[in-house]
Amino acid sequence: MSVYENQNQGKGPTLEFWLDLSSNYSYLSAMRIDQEAAARCVRVEWKPFLLGPIFRELGWTRPLFVVQEEKGRYVWQDMVRQCRKYAIQWQKPSEFPRNTLLAARVAVLGNSAPWVGDFCREIMTLNFGYDRPVDSAETVSAVLDQLGLDTAYLLAQATTQENKEVLRKQTSDARARGIFGAPTFLVGDEMFWGNDRLEDALDLAAESN
């Protein structure tokens, strides 16, 4: 990171993007956020976390729209239309929600590193764009390789006890901030839930410069 980037860190309008790699609506935002943020000169902090432990703590043992059959069916219709609208690749996952734990551990290593967005998008596109499982070290490695990153180093770091704790901490931070779903956007303490609020959240971030 250059001195200039260092100095710029934490300055200017910023949006926190809290996402779960196994969440379909997080996928829509991951695919759209860079362009929308750039258009408003807003810096995005990627905050991968795990929804599972939060749902469990709230007493929801599985994502609501899996439990609620009617809503569940609707969500897949909605995804087809939303992906068409935003020109995002879509293939209904044959398994949902998919295990993305290893990928999430890699993603927190990056947090707001320049590669984190690309990494998350690749993993989520495999899952939601091509119905591919993404839990194996092979798949995660292939994605890291493709991005030209130091795969061996990142995989080793991802699975250290220390890094597992980082992801746990990020998840409990999410809970402490009042997050109950994904994607969630935070502008300071102002919370916006759902891909449908991406533009509103970015607009507020841009105003809050």
Added chain:
Amino acid sequence: MSVYENQNQGKGPTLEFWLDLSSNYSYLSAMRIDQEAAARCVRVEWKPFLLGPIFRELGWTRPLFVVQEEKGRYVWQDMVRQCRKYAIQWQKPSEFPRNTLLAARVAVLGNSAPWVGDFCREIMTLNFGYDRPVDSAETVSAVLDQLGLDTAYLLAQATTQENKEVLRKQTSDARARGIFGAPTFLVGDEMFWGNDRLEDALDLAAESN
């Protein structure tokens, strides 16, 4: 209704707007739909129904976001911002959901009559714009009077056994069409749920001319 209107009935692009008068997100759509529909030359069929019996049938004894405290808190924040965005009057109701049974019985009398939109908007604005109860015959009468309608006749009609059955039927029709929340927009059998999908639903209706 003029002959011209009669002939035009059922022709041209049409959107069914399924709303519950006690639903806050239905309020947002009720306030926006005329302008958005007119801009696309889409005719709107107002379909008032009751969410309560559907929630009970689905095993949800109260609206989910009342049950789920975190999400509930969020929804009221979201409403403040959404109303500001769309320039819609807002005052958080001190009671939620409010009893709107009588008003719903009046509304089904209108269904797609020219006054139904104005009537629904008046009732919902009292509830969500000014935190006023809307369950009394006095309040409903005042609204009908204000719209220059035949209040005595409509109130008498609204509470006939036959009309109570009409509302029950409209609600079971909603359930049969797969509706699980409000607002819901139907373009043929294509279902869109939530105020955030109003524009998408209207766009599809306009294309389906």
